[in-house]
Amino acid sequence: xxxxxxxxxxxxxxxxxxxxxxxxxxxxxxxxxxxxxxxxxxxxxxxxxxxxxxxxxxxxxxxxxxxxxxxxxxxxxxxxxxxxxxxxxxxxxxxxxxxxxxxxxxxxxxxxxxxxxxxxxxxxxxxxxxxxxxxxxxxxxxxxxxxxxxxxxxxxxxxxxxxxxxxxxxxxxxxxxxxxxxxxxxxxxxxxxxxxxxxxxxxxxxxxxxxxxxx
Amino acid sequence: xxxxxxxxxxxxxxxxxxxxxxxxxxxxxxxxxxxxxxxxxxxxxxxxxxxxxxxxxxxxxxxxxxxxxxxxxxxxxxxxxxxxxxxxxxxxxxxxxxxxxxxxxxxxxxxxxxxxxxxxxxxx
Numbered sequence: 563x564x565x566x567x568x569x570x571x572x573x574x575x576x577x578x579x580x581x582x583x584x585x586x587x588x589x590x591x592x593x594x595x596x597x598x599x600x601x602x603x604x605x606x607x608x609x610x611x612x613x614x615x616x617x618x619x620x621x622x623x624x625x626x627x628x629x630x631x632x633x634x635x636x637x638x639x640x641x642x643x644x645x646x647x648x649x650x651x652x653x654x655x656x657x658x659x660x661x662x663x664x665x666x667x668x669x670x671x672x673x674x675x676x677x678x679x680x681x682x683x684x685x686x687x688x689x690x691x692x693x694x695x696x697x698x699x700x701x702x703x704x705x706x707x708x709x710x711x712x713x714x715x716x717x718x719x720x721x722x723x724x725x726x727x728x729x730x731x732x733x734x735x736x737x738x739x740x741x742x743x744x745x746x747x748x749x750x751x752x753x754x755x756x757x758x759x760x761x762x763x764x765x766x767x768x769x770x771x772x773x774x775x776x777x
Numbered sequence: 778x779x780x781x782x783x784x785x786x787x788x789x790x791x792x793x794x795x796x797x798x799x800x801x802x803x804x805x806x807x808x809x810x811x812x813x814x815x816x817x818x819x820x821x822x823x824x825x826x827x828x829x830x831x832x833x834x835x836x837x838x839x840x841x842x843x844x845x846x847x848x849x850x851x852x853x854x855x856x857x858x859x860x861x862x863x864x865x866x867x868x869x870x871x872x873x874x875x876x877x878x879x880x881x882x883x884x885x886x887x888x889x890x891x892x893x894x895x896x897x898x899x900x901x
Contacts, residue, residue, distance in 0.1 A: 620867075
């Protein structure tokens, strides 16, 4: 196995990006988290071609990363030039479960991503983090006027997971949306569901939503 | 009436192969080499089904798919994802999203008969 890994690591330097891409993916599929493969994949996160960076990221996600590695190597990828890489970085952060809370400040920044489906994904992950993402409340409320309905819906879902009945500012904002004729009916319906959820739940002791689904 | 299929793939060999396979099977086809080209062809061709690669220069298959599903005119066109990278399913794997998942995923290399069977499921 070591021989194959050495060969694949060598292929990560190939001129043809498709070979680098295949090598990066195969290293992940081998599932061997040894130092040589790991370090080579980390280095490949800076490849000049986006789909090679993405392949390295996908493989590292499979090999599992610890929190220091997430902060050092994955969080910077939230600024990648390609939206698929940014979105996958968000998914990789989400894999950390409750510990993903350390990335909340960076996820809040990513709520301003230029691509709507990255913003939607970020909002969703903040909701998955739950009450540990409370500092995202204001930014998520700003997303309720996002141009894209999908982002508004994901932000509402997140607020439902993060907020409690004592978050009066959030409740006031949500109640205003129900009466706002500029908001489409799916958003208004979602607000009603979220309001009920917030009013019912006592999240004072909860630090992670029980319905969390792993990516 | 002949059914129309739009093939979006950056690899010329794959485009040529699919084009030949589908034309010989009685479909009318058009090819595009990335997501941006795909969207241009989509509006002029209005296909009954789209075969979509994922890893392509410029706009990827993920970007194309999300844009497609937001288009009131084109959102109901069925999509078969044809990719060598199964991890791409991760992008579509969450039911939280308002964007529905693609109809089918097929891994490269694929069986031509399997592809034709899947196409027949969506356009008769």
